[in-house]
Amino acid sequence: MSKHGEHGAPLTETQLRVRALESLLVDKGLVDPAALDALIDTYENKVGPRNGAKVVARAWVDPAYKKWLLEDATLAIAEFGFVGRQGEEIVALENTPQIHNLVVCTLCSCYPWPVLGLPPVWYKAAPYRSRAVIDPRGLLKELGMPLAESVEVRVWDSTAEVRYLVLPERPAGTEGWNEERLAAIVTRDAMIGVAKVAPPAADRP
Amino acid sequence: MNGVHDMGGMHGLGAVEIEKNEPVFHDEWEARTFALTLASGYLGKWNLDMSRFAREQMPGPEYLATSYYEHWLYGLCKLLVDQGLVTAKELESGRREAKASEARVLRATDVPAVLRSRIAARVEDDVPAKFRPGDRVVARNIHPTGHTRLPRYARGRRGVIERDHGVFVFPDTNAIGLGKKPQHVYSVRFTARELWGPQASPRDSVFVDLWDDHLEPA
Numbered sequence: 001m002s003k004h005g006e007h008g009a010p011l012t013e014t015q016l017r018v019r020a021l022e023s024l025l026v027d028k029g030l031v032d033p034a035a036l037d038a039l040i041d042t043y044e045n046k047v048g049p050r051n052g053a054k055v056v057a058r059a060w061v062d063p064a065y066k067k068w069l070l071e072d073a074t075l076a077i078a079e080f081g082f083v084g085r086q087g088e089e090i091v092a093l094e095n096t097p098q099i100h101n102l103v104v105c106t107l108c109s110c111y112p113w114p115v116l117g118l119p120p121v122w123y124k125a126a127p128y129r130s131r132a133v134i135d136p137r138g139l140l141k142e143l144g145m146p147l148a149e150s151v152e153v154r155v156w157d158s159t160a161e162v163r164y165l166v167l168p169e170r171p172a173g174t175e176g177w178n179e180e181r182l183a184a185i186v187t188r189d190a191m192i193g194v195a196k197v198a199p200p201a202a203d204r205p
Numbered sequence: 206m207n208g209v210h211d212m213g214g215m216h217g218l219g220a221v222e223i224e225k226n227e228p229v230f231h232d233e234w235e236a237r238t239f240a241l242t243l244a245s246g247y248l249g250k251w252n253l254d255m256s257r258f259a260r261e262q263m264p265g266p267e268y269l270a271t272s273y274y275e276h277w278l279y280g281l282c283k284l285l286v287d288q289g290l291v292t293a294k295e296l297e298s299g300r301r302e303a304k305a306s307e308a309r310v311l312r313a314t315d316v317p318a319v320l321r322s323r324i325a326a327r328v329e330d331d332v333p334a335k336f337r338p339g340d341r342v343v344a345r346n347i348h349p350t351g352h353t354r355l356p357r358y359a360r361g362r363r364g365v366i367e368r369d370h371g372v373f374v375f376p377d378t379n380a381i382g383l384g385k386k387p388q389h390v391y392s393v394r395f396t397a398r399e400l401w402g403p404q405a406s407p408r409d410s411v412f413v414d415l416w417d418d419h420l421e422p423a
Contacts, residue, residue: 106213
């Protein structure tokens with residue numbers, strides 16, 4: 001096995017440890033490397049926040065779907081075929097001009113994989129996990145989203161096997177847009193509750 | 206356990222930095238660690254709660270100084286050795302002493318179906334609920350040295366049952382071999398002022414998912 005990575009730099013201790021562990025587990029017959037490739041390919045290329053964006057866009061254009069999503073998100077999301085690992089139980093939370101929902105997992109990294117994919121580093125890291133529950137307003141302000149004092153903030157700590165998906169507010173200026181066009185502007189961060197979906201620029205067609 | 210993983214409400218851990226166009230994995234070792242953890246979990250020797258507990262047992266200073274997938278790597282190595290799939294000597298040397306006799310190895314062709322299947326945290330057992338939506342409760346002031354999903358910041362605090370999610374396995378026992386102990390899980394609403402005092406906004410709340418055994422009537 002090469003002791004150097006693809007760019008010629010020496011491998012770090014962690015890189016070497018993981019390579020050694022994989023080769024040991026394959027050698028012992030515990031792990032099939034092709035299965036590892038398939039697992040990685042799934043979350044790098046197939047499952048990600050584009051899934052959640054489709055759900056949000058549907059809820060924005062179809063009031064009956066939105067009602068279903070808010071009543072039974074697991075089933076309403078399964079309608080798209082988005083099911084499985086870390087999405088066994090999903091609850092959707094509607095953001096409105098009066099109520100802002102924000103999702104965190106203070107104890108580890110719980111996140112709705114089938115609709116958002118694997119969580120970004122900041123979601124799993126200490127600064128967000130520590131601060132979201134005690135200072136959501138300060139945190140949102142720093143992230144460029146100051147909230148008026150009159151808005152109610154609801155923070156959801158994912159301590160069980162229930163996963164939360166924020167249904168962001170539909171921005172003004174998107175009247176008449178179809179689902180596909182709407183889905184393209186929905187961001188991962190808006191579905192966690194740390195951003196709003198930006199209204200389209202005025203000069204856009 | 207009162208570990209550093211239980212971070213809710215701590216100060217001084219730095220600024221939140223959102224990376225633009227962040228890749229799913231930042232290096233190949235992260236991707237391999239992720240996949241090795243899922244594939245090893247498929248061998249059926251441990252449950253999800255045991256996985257979380259294994260990561261929590263990384264010594265605190267090390268946990269804070271390392272990245273997310275290093276926590277996963279620590280947890281995976283611990284489980285492999287603790288559950289007898291790999292010996293400490295094999296892990297150290299990287300050379301196998303004996304071939305494993307596990308029949309249940311994850312194959313690439315099974316991956317789509319496995320990822321689409323549900324891990325049975327919800328159970329159909331007919332367990333009566335101790336509380337109903339609207340009930341006032343207090344989170345128990347407990348400090349178990351094992352695994353718990355009751356975060357420190359909520360212990361001893363008063364809240365209201367917002368919603369009954371149904372009956373689920375109890376991680377606090379399931380993580381340490383004491384059984385599934387199925388019981389209701391509720392979304393419990395704590396006002397920000399109950400948790401953080403008068404500096405918090407009177408409008409805000411934190412919702413925590415808690416089990417019957419975490420709660421007492423208030």
